[in-house]
Amino acid sequence: MTFxxxxxxxYNYESLLTGQEQAALLxxxxxxxxxxxxIIGGYWDRAEFPLQVVPxxxxxxxxxxxxxxxxxxxxxxxxxxxxxxxxxxIDASVSTFVGVQNGLTCGSIAVCGSAEQRAEWLPRLASGEVIGSFGLTEPQSGSDSAQGLRTTATRDGDxxxxxxxxxxxxNATFADVTIIWARDAADNSVLGFIVPTSTPGFSTEKIEGKISLRAVxxxxxxxxxxxxPESLRLANAHSFKDTAKVLRLTRAEVAWSAVGVAAGAYEAAVAYSKERVQFxxxxxxxxxxxxxxxxSLGNITASLGMVVRASEMQDRDELRDEHSALAKAFCTSRMRETVAWCRELFGGNGIVLDYEVARFFADAEALYSYEGTREMNALIVGRAITGHAAFA
Structure with missing residues (x-):
């Protein structure tokens, strides 16, 4: 296949990739x-995840x-x-699965784990032998996770x-392990744990009735x-600053995903504009x-420019929280605007799953909210601009 x-x-940003990267992407x-x-439309409609894609x-x-x-x-x-x-x-639910597996689960272990933990868990997660999830958000704390974390960890010997x-x-309903973030009952520090989901006392209940990312x-x-056991405590996680190191990387990737959702809706709209005959x-x-x-194309192209630059900075270890936050806030806002325009182009057909734009339109709402709302990311950027925190 020709790339x-x-x-x-x-603007052909993909041409910036190496030949080996282009081949892998193709x-x-x-x-x-x-x-x-x-197949993905049916899974989305049934609120099921196609686990057969994982291998x-x-x-x-x-x-x-x-x-x-x-x-x-x-x-x-x-x-x-x-x-x-x-x-x-193609589908934001599949992308979200990969993001949880790679950025949040592998990322937590890679950034906060010991060399031994990395060696034990990362290859198993990369092979799909082990599926992971990431447990930070709680019923009473989302945007205020840094201060509102209520889950406790109490030391008992080893x-x-x-x-x-x-x-x-x-991924929690079928994950093999979940990264659980909790406060040390002794000193209130934030710790991370690799928790096998088969552990007694660990239970999950699927959230039903979603209108977005239904396959997730x-x-x-x-x-x-x-x-x-102590051996499953992330060795280098001691405060929420360590958790934030993981989120900084995944937040930039969510910005990329947002551009992809906008692109999927746009590509569907371009094809439909050539096929649909009226008057x-x-x-x-x-x-x-x-x-x-x-x-729509202007939004996508501008957003691609931003995330490409953010990735270049990441490779040079120059990416800061405010860079990721601006990319996430801007790209998800432009995504939301773009999928609405593309859905509009379909008229009534844009609200049924026979046409992919309906799925992109619905899924955009979840990406707009998770990994930090637009407002919270705006405040991270605002703090960098002014030197003043305005979170509360």
Whole structure:
């Protein structure tokens, strides 16, 4: 297959990737187009996750590729961003699964774990042998996770006893391990634990009735005297600042995913504009339709420019919290605007799953909110601009 830029990559940012990265991205694209796109609408409608895609994603090197213990070849943050973009332009639920597995689960272990923990867990997560989830958000704390964390960890000899609840935890219903963040009952520090979901006292309940990311299996988690050995405490997690190191990386990737969702809606709209005939000619020949497409492409192109630059900074270890926050806030806002324009182009057909734009339109709402709301990310940027925190 010849590598050609997508219609949504108007300035051909993909040409910045190395030849090896382009080949890997092309292999992923071929699989997603042939095997995932045809089935994902049904899974989304039934609120089920297609677990059969996990082994192939692992075979393609999509899982765990950011870390030295797992990646098959040297790859850039921009490549990893384009993987998120590629996944999201097909389906945001599959992209979210990969983001939880890679960025949040692998990321927590890679950033906060010991060398021994990295060696034990990262290859197993990258192979798909182990599926992970990330337990930070709680029923009473979302945006205020840094201060509102209520789950406790109490030292008991060589073990820790965890008690508390978590909410909105992606992959949790079928995960093998969950990274649980809790406060040390002794000194109030924030600790992280690799918790096997089979541990007595660990239970999950799927959140039903979602209108967004329906294929993602979000769950409430209850921890009742869950005993975890000291060997499963993340060795280098001592405060919320360590948790934030993980979120900084994943927040930038969510920005990439947001651009991918916008691109998926745009590509669907371009195809529909050429096929749908009204008043005797394709609607793509109408001025107002072309205006919607041009505005959508402008949003996507501007957002791609931002995330490409953020990835370049990440590779040079220059990416700060405010950089990730601005990318997440801006790109998800432009995504929300873009999917609305694309859905508008479909008229009544845009609200049924027969047309993919409906799924992108609905899924955009979840990406707009998770990994930090637009308002919270704006305040992170505002603090960097003014030197004053205005979170409360």
């Amino acid at each position: 050609e830029p997508l219609v949504s990559d108007f 292999a992923l694209r071929g699989y997603l187009e042939a095997e995932v796109r045809p 192939k994603l692992a075979e393609l090197g999509v899982l765990g590729y950011a870390w030295d213990e797992t990646r098959a070849f040297p790859n850039s943050a921009m490549f990893r961003g384009f993987v998120a973009y590629e996944l999201s332009r 073990n820790w006893v965890l008690n508390g609840t978590k909410r909105w935890i992606g 299996q979000n769950a409430d988690i209850t921890l009742e005297n869950v005993v975890v 005797g000619r394709p609607i793509g020949s109408h001025q107002l339709v072309q205006d919607l497409l041009a505005k």
